[in-house]
Amino acid sequence: xAPKKFGPGGYHSQRATLARKDHxxxxxxxxxxxxxxxTVVASSRIGQRVGCSSATYRKTCRHTKSYDLGAxxxxxxDNMHSHLTDPELxxxxxxxxxxxxxxxxxxxxRRGSSSIG
Numbered sequence: 860x861a862p863k864k865f866g867p868g869g870y871h872s873q874r875a876t877l878a879r880k881d882h883x884x885x886x887x888x889x890x891x892x893x894x895x896x897x898t899v900v901a902s903s904r905i906g907q908r909v910g911c912s913s914a915t916y917r918k919t920c921r922h923t924k925s926y927d928l929g930a931x932x933x934x935x936x937d938n939m940h941s942h943l944t945d946p947e948l949x950x951x952x953x954x955x956x957x958x959x960x961x962x963x964x965x966x967x968x969r970r971g972s973s974s975i976g
Contacts, residue, residue, distance in 0.1 A: 882899070882907070882928060882932065883932050883935070883936075884909075884928070884931060884932060884935065888909060888931075890911035890912075890913065890914070890920060890922050891922065892911065892914075892920050892921055892922035893911065893913050893914075893919070893920040893922065895911055895912055895913040895920065896912050897909045897910060897911055897912065897926075898910070898912040898915070899928065900912075900915045900925055901925060906927060906928060906929045907927075907928040907929070908925040908926060908927060908928060909925060909926050909928050909931070910922075910923070910924065910925035910926070911923070
């Protein structure tokens, strides 16, 4: 039963709400054809499928294929894991972080000297 909420005319039952963005890739996927967002276009007991929102709802995009959200999420998580645990990538990032202040200072000096001349 929905909880009661006091309103202008007395007690009113409050509707149950469901979060719309409830998956890891919400708002991050874009259509390769038109650049619009990919949204959940179908749900079933098996899982959810994502597709181009323009193709599904507006019929303004030709990219009508849908993709398994679970498979995409697993692929993204596996790729992130492999990148974040790669020792070479960790070394490169550490080196970049070490030299970032120096690079920023050199860029500022170059901008300052070019505006004088």
